[in-house]
Amino acid sequence: GETDAEDLQLEQDLMADPKELAEHLMLVDLGRNDLGRIAEIGSVELTERMVVERYSHVMHIVSNVVCDIRQEFDAIDVLKATFPAGTVSGAPKIRAMEIIDELEPVKRGVYSGAVGYLGWNGNMDTAIAIRTSVIKDGMLNIQVGAGIVADSQPEMEWEETLNKGRATFRAVAMAAGGFRQLS
Template sequence: FTSECGEEAFADRVRTVKRYVRDGDTFQTNVSHRLVAPAAVHPVETYDAVRRVNPAPYSGLLEFPGVDLVSASPELLLDVEGDRLSTEPIAGTRPRGDTAEADAELERDLTDDAKERAEHAMLVDLERNDLGKVSEYGSVDVAEYRRIDRYSEVMHLVSSVEGRRREDVSVADAVAAVFPGGTITGAPKPRTMEIIDEVETTRRGPYTGSVGVFGFDDRATLNITIRTLVRRGGEYRLRVGAGVVHDSDPIAEYEETLDKARALVNAVDEALGDAGSFAVESPAGAFEGVR
C-alpha cells in the first residue's frame, strides 16, 4: 500500500491543524490520508479474510457497478429502535500488545493519558449535543463511559450515548442530526469540516460516511465508514485518520493511522495467500513496515 502523502506531508497537515487549534478555529480535527494498492484479489475474498482477521461489529460488503466497499467498521453512528436512539463514539487508540502483559500496559497508558481523556470527553459531549437535537428534553444520557474495545491490531476508548426520540422526529431526522459523526470530523463541526477540506488533498469518498440498514418498523443501524477498503478502477483505496488537538505529536498521529490500517492490509495479504509484512510506501519510495 502506498500513501498519497507519506509521513512528513501528513505531519505538515497535523501542524496546520494545530495552528487552527491555537487560533481558536477548532478544538479537534480528524485528519486523514489515503493508502492505495492494486486490487489483486476480489472484494468477496477480501471480505471473507476481513471477517477472519479482524471481526468488527459493523462490517459489510457492498458491490456496485464500478465501486465496491469492504468495511470492517468498529463504530456505531446511530442505532434506532422505536423511540430509543444510541450512538457509540470512539476516541482514543493504542496498538495491541504482543503479550497479555504488554496489552494491559497499553490499556493503562490509554486510559491514563490526559490528552486522550480530554479528547474523548469533548467528543462524547458533541454526540450528546447532536442526539439532544432530536431527543425528548432530559432524556439524553451517557449510558457507558470510556470502555475499552479490542480488535486484532488496536484498542479503542468507546462510550455509549442514548436518548429518547421525540414523536415529531423521523428516523431520517435522527440520522441527519448525527451525520457526519463528530469523531471523524471534529468540533465544532462546520468550521472543522472547512479545515479538513483545506488540508486534505483528495476527496474522502465513502470514508467517514455511513453504511447501514433501515427496517419498515422504525428500526435502523448505521456505521461510520472507517476501516473500509474501496475498490475502484483496479485499485484498493484505504483511508485512515487521527484526531488532532493542541498537544498532538505529528509523527505519533501518523503512526496511529498505520496502526488502524494494519488489520485491513493483513486481510488483503491473507486473501492473497500471503502472510507477508505490513508496509506503507511513501511517494519518495521509502518503506516503513512491521511484521
C-alpha cells in the same frame, strides 16, 4: 501488546494519557450535542463511560451515548442530526468540515460516512465507515485516520494511523494469498 502484561500496560497508558482522554471527551460531547437536537429533554445519557475495547491492532476508549427520540422525529431526522459524525469531523463540527474540505486533496467517499439500513418500519441501524478499503479503477485505496486535538503530537498520530491500517493491509494480503495463514 505481545503479552497479556504488555496489553494491560498499554491499556493503563491509554487511560492515563491526557491527550487521549481529552479527545474522547470531545467526541462524547459532540455525540451528546448531536443527539440533543432530536432528544426528549433530559433523556441524553451515557450508558457506558470510558470502557476500553480491544481490536486486532488497536485499543479504543468507548462510551455509549443514548437518548429517547422526540415523537415528531423519525430515523431520517436522527441521521440528519448525527451525520457527518463528529468523531470523524471534529469540533466545532461545521468549521471542522470546512477545514477538511479545504485541506484534504481527495474527497473521502464512503470513508467516514455511514453503512447501514433504513427499514420500512422506521428502524435504522448504521455504523461509521472507518478503516475502509475501496477498489476503484484497479487501485486499492485504504483510508484510516486519527483524532487531532491541541495536545496531539504528529508522530504519534501518524503511528496511530499506521496501527489502524495494519489490520486492513493484513486482510488484503490474506485475500491476495488465497486466505492462507500469515505469520
